[in-house]
Amino acid sequence: MRSPLSLLISPIRGILFLALLSLPCSSMALDSATRSADSVLTLTPIRYANTSTLSIAYYDSAPSDSAAPVAILIHGFPYSIDTYVDVVPKLAAKGYRLIVPYLRGYGTTSFLSPTTPRSAEQAALGKDIIDLMDALSIDKAIFAGYDWGSVAANVAAALWPDRCTGMVAANSYLIQSRRAAWAIAPPASLATRWYFYVFLTPQGYSALASDARGWAATLWSKNSPQWNWTQAQLDAAAPAFRNPDYVDIATNFYRNRLLYAPGDPAYADLAGQLDSLPIIQVPSVTLDPDQAPVFPATNGSSTAQHFAGPRVHHIVQDCGENIPLQKPQVFAEAVLEVAALGKRPY
Ligand SMILES: *[C@@H]1O[C@H](CO)[C@@H](O)[C@H](O)[C@H]1NC(C)=O
Ligand SMILES: *[C@@H]1O[C@H](CO)[C@@H](O)[C@H](O)[C@H]1NC(C)=O
Ligand SMILES: *[C@@H]1O[C@H](CO)[C@@H](O)[C@H](O)[C@H]1NC(C)=O
Numbered sequence: 001m002r003s004p005l006s007l008l009i010s011p012i013r014g015i016l017f018l019a020l021l022s023l024p025c026s027s028m029a030l031d032s033a034t035r036s037a038d039s040v041l042t043l044t045p046i047r048y049a050n051t052s053t054l055s056i057a058y059y060d061s062a063p064s065d066s067a068a069p070v071a072i073l074i075h076g077f078p079y080s081i082d083t084y085v086d087v088v089p090k091l092a093a094k095g096y097r098l099i100v101p102y103l104r105g106y107g108t109t110s111f112l113s114p115t116t117p118r119s120a121e122q123a124a125l126g127k128d129i130i131d132l133m134d135a136l137s138i139d140k141a142i143f144a145g146y147d148w149g150s151v152a153a154n155v156a157a158a159l160w161p162d163r164c165t166g167m168v169a170a171n172s173y174l175i176q177s178r179r180a181a182w183a184i185a186p187p188a189s190l191a192t193r194w195y196f197y198v199f200l201t202p203q204g205y206s207a208l209a210s211d212a213r214g215w216a217a218t219l220w221s222k223n224s225p226q227w228n229w230t231q232a233q234l235d236a237a238a239p240a241f242r243n244p245d246y247v248d249i250a251t252n253f254y255r256n257r258l259l260y261a262p263g264d265p266a267y268a269d270l271a272g273q274l275d276s277l278p279i280i281q282v283p284s285v286t287l288d289p290d291q292a293p294v295f296p297a298t299n300g301s302s303t304a305q306h307f308a309g310p311r312v313h314h315i316v317q318d319c320g321e322n323i324p325l326q327k328p329q330v331f332a333e334a335v336l337e338v339a340a341l342g343k344r345p346y
Contacts, residue, residue, distance in 0.1 A: 041236040042082045043100055046108060051131035053116050057108040058101040058132065059084075061092045068097040069165070070138050071335050072129060075100075076147020077250060078216040079322060080107060080240030082233075083146075086328035091335055099141070101132055103148060105249025107240045118245050120148075120253035121263040122175060123270035126155025130163060139163070144335055146170035146287075146323050148253065158278040159270065165282065166338035168331070170323055171295040172286040172303040172313065177275045181259045192293040195219065199251040200260050208250060212241035224320020226291045233325070277306065283341040284311045285334045289319035289326075310341045 043059040050056075059081055071091060073084045081100040088098045102109040103125065105118070129152055133141060142165055143153035150169040157167040158175060185193075195215075198204035208215050216237060220229050243249075255261035263271050284307055288297035300313030316323055316330050324331040 040085060041232055043085055043088060048108075049132060049135040050112065051128065051135055053112060054104055054128060054131070055110045055112060056101050056128070056132050056135070057110075058099055059088070060100075060136075061088055061096070061098040063092065063095070063097050065095065065097075068095055069339065070097045070099060070141035072133070072141045072143050073098060073100045073324070074129065074143065074145035074149030074152045075103065075106070076145070076149050076321065077253065078212070078219055078237075078241060079147070079325075080237040082236045082240075083322055083325040084328075085236075085325070087324045087332050087335075090328060090332035094332075094336060096335070099132070099136070099138070101129070102240065102243075103152070103249075104128060105243055105245040107243060109243065111245060117264040117266075118248035118252060119256065119261075119264035119267070120249045121256045121267060121271060122151050122155050123267040123274055124264060125152040126159060127267065127270060128152070129156040130160050133163060140165050142166045142168065142335055142338060144168035144331070144338075146331075147321055150174050154280065155270075155274065157282050157284075158280050159273060161281050166335075166342045167280060167282050167284045168287070168334045168338050169284065170287045170289065170321070171292075172288070172298075172300060173280070173306040175274055175277055175306075176257060177277050178259060178271075179275060181257065192222075196254040196258060199254040200258060205247060205251050209247045212246060213238045216241065220322070223292060223294055224289075224322055224326065225293065226318065227320045227322070227326055229325075279308045280306055281308045283309050283338050285338040285341065286311065286313045287316050287323055287330070287334055288313070289316045289321060289323055291319055292321040294321065310344065312337060312341065 046057050047060055048055050048057055073087060075081055075083050081102055084100050091098055105120065125148060129143060140163055143156050145153040150171050151174045153167050153169050154173055154175045157164045213234065217234060252261050256263060286300060290297045297315045316327055319327045
């Protein structure tokens with residue numbers, strides 16, 4: 001049985017105290033990388049909600065208990081909401097209402113206006129979560145994500161803490177200041193981020209447009225090298241890439257992050273706030289997979305300055321970047337853990 005390194009990080013009198021804990025993580029190592037051929041691969045039915053800019057396609061576990069606590073589960077690139085297919089039943093069994101939205105540019109989420117800029121900037125991804133909550137009359141929720149979903153969860157939790165009861169984020173803190181966008185990185189790090197730079201070019205745009213499924217296959221393998229994903233899983237995800245805005249949104253995320261594409265002026269104020277790297281004050285559980293080359297696992301100390309509330313950090317063993325699909329039990333337990341963290345006096 002593996003026991004993930006756990007760090008409890010809490011601010012006491014302005015000083016960060018780090019304590020190594022041995023948390024009860026017995027079930028964290030139980031997920032199998034294999035799944036039976038007849039297991040469910042997709043979340044259905046899909047519902048729709050309008051915000052001021054989008055018609056958001058989402059799955060809602062819709063429990064009969066209207067007072068059920070809500071967790072919003074946010075996917076990454078290049079993935080679909082179906083990465084949460086095994087997380088949803090685990091949390092539903094614990095009384096949660098799960099909302100799993102397609103990000104802008106994915107699945108059947110669509111822009112209401114042809115003239116809205118197809119921006120995938122971090123401010124827009126975070127604001128979309130809050131707008132969806134408004135559309136569904138959800139006051140507070142846990143935000144949980146990986147990859148782009150971590151960006152969205154980080155932004156929404158940092159800028160709207162009163163809407164967030166807790167955050168679960170792979171890679172801890174991915175909010176970016178534009179001032180650091182051109183910071184020089186070591187070659188070994190850049191080599192794992194090759195596609196960020198390919199997507200800056202017209203050739204990268206055309207390549208993604210001509211073979212989105214092939215790109216997903218390559219990135220799944222490169223970014224989670226030990227994950228034996230199945231063709232059935234890729235088949236389940238592929239419709240998410242057939243959105244008419246998929247290529248614009250996917251490439252804009254990287255172009256905007258690297259300052260090769262301006263943001264949508266509608267988000268200028270939020271984008272400015274994000275440049276100051278706002279502190280996340282809500283209870284947080286952060287997860288670093290140990291087999292995800294783009295963001296090598298850390299012990300959490302390098303991102304501690306971005307958190308002011310109670311925070312627990314885990315390294316997830318034998319896992320690539322797509323934690324919810326590869327280790328659904330670990331991801332579900334992180335949501336339960338952050339909920340408990342929020343209830344504990346601190
Ligand atoms: C969203 O807005 C569109 C365009 O105004 C409308 O046709 C559609 O019925 C709305 N959908 C929902 C779920 O309200
Ligand atoms: C993945 O497949 C390889 C090659 O078949 C095998 O050696 C490895 O054990 C598998 N990994 C897992 C986690 O099942
Ligand atoms: C965490 O990692 C940093 C950088 O690698 C190291 O300096 C620090 O000692 C580590 N902290 C703990 C508690 O292991």
